[in-house]
Amino acid sequence: MKYFLIFALSIGFYQVSLSQEIKFDNPLAEERADPWVHKSDDGTYYLIATVPEYDKIVLRKSETINGLKDAEEKVIWTKHEKGVMGHHIWAPELHNIDGTWYIYFAAGEAENIWNIRMWVLSNTSKNPMKGKWKEEGQIKTSIESFSLDATTFEHHDKxxxxxxxxxRGGAHGTGLVLSEMESPTKLKGSEVVITEPELSWERMKYNVNEGPAVIKHGGKIFVSYSASATNHNYCLGLLWIDENADLLDINNWHKSPGPVFYTNEDLKRYGPGHNSFTTSKDGKTDVMIYHARDYKEIKGHELSDPNRATRARVLKWTESGFPDFMQNEGD
Structure with missing residues (x-):
């Protein structure tokens, strides 16, 4: 892993952005964490996210991002009463691969709620709000351990x-692992750890790297990820790699030395994280979808607090080709 202090300087070369041309009706969804927005080929937006009861998967659709706010929400899958997929239904993502819809999500067991693994649903209906969702089973990894927050992307026909x-077990926490896929439900080849929580801002209360999201720009592949506990310490870090480099060689990956998006008390934005990326209706503007709270103090455990809300904001790019998360600007 390479750390570049020059990254801290590069984010200072912002494009002129005194105001955002696109405005969002935030929050887009109250009590919806880990939000993922999928924009289909016909321009329809779908929002899928974690519900605070951790017991089901819900989906919304709209012709616009702002329309997701008042869109009817449908429960498309409910947890099992016993056994696997019986608790902690977390961080679903919706993807369309070769005409089939897939939902990747994390789930614990009803009798062992922290025995969390990655699972997949599929649906061949043209409209993911309709049709029947089939349980495809667990995504098996080489190490059988706590795993979650799967995201998939295609690059150079792979x-x-x-x-x-x-x-690594125990208190080492979670790192991000990358592998090629044999199919939408099966891995193949090596599984490479591309980042672990080694820096102080990744180790606040818990040692966490999670919630990866991929965006490509200017000859690079960027991966944003979330770090630390899901309270006000939650924040985004950034990885990047040249698009022509070997993605499975960890020496080709670079990591930001500090968080790129984090709590801003002046804006009442606390613990922003677990984001996804989409584009504006015309496809010309990148948009970040994320969750945050509007207050700092949480009663009880942060996972028991329901008020992580889904928000959207324009993503700008610096002159040096890096994403500008506009830390000091509101949505």
Whole structure:
């Protein structure tokens, strides 16, 4: 892993952005964490996210991002009463691969709620709000351990999966692992750890790297990820790699020395994280979807607090080709 202090300087060369041309009706969804927005080929937006009861998967659709706010929400899958997929239904993502819809999500067992693994649903209906969702089973990894937050992307005619996993056991926490996929439900080849929580801002209360999201720009592949506990310490870090480099060689990956998006008390934005990326209706503007709270103090455990809300904001790019998360600007 390479750390570049020059990254801290590069984010200072912002494009002129005194105001955002696109405005969002935030929050887009109250009590919806780990949000993932999928924009289909016909321009329809779908929002899928974690619900505070951790017991089901819900989906919304709209012709616009702002329309997701008042869109009807449908429960498309409910947890099992016993056994696997019986608790902690977390961080679903919706993907369309070769005409089939897939949902990647994390789930614990009803009798062992922290025995969390990655699971897949599929649906061949043209509209993911309709049709029947089939349980495809667990995504098996080489190490059988706590794993979650799977995301998939295609590059140079190969499909990859990035996920968070406890690869060292115990208090070491979760790092991000990358592997090529044999199919939308099966990995193949090596599984490479591309980041672990080594820096102080990744180790606040818990040692966490999770929630990866991929965006390509200017000859690079960027992976944002979330770090630390899901309270006000939650924040985004950034990885990047040249698009022509070997993705499975960890020496080709670079990591930001500090968080790129984090709590801003002046804006009442606390613990922003677990984001996804989409584009504006015309496809010309990148948009970040994320969750945050509007207050700092949490009663009880942070996972028991329901008020992580889904928000959207324009993503700008610096002159040096890096994403500008506009830390000091509101949505």
């Amino acid at each position: 499909r990859y999966l990035i996920w968070a996993q406890n690869v």
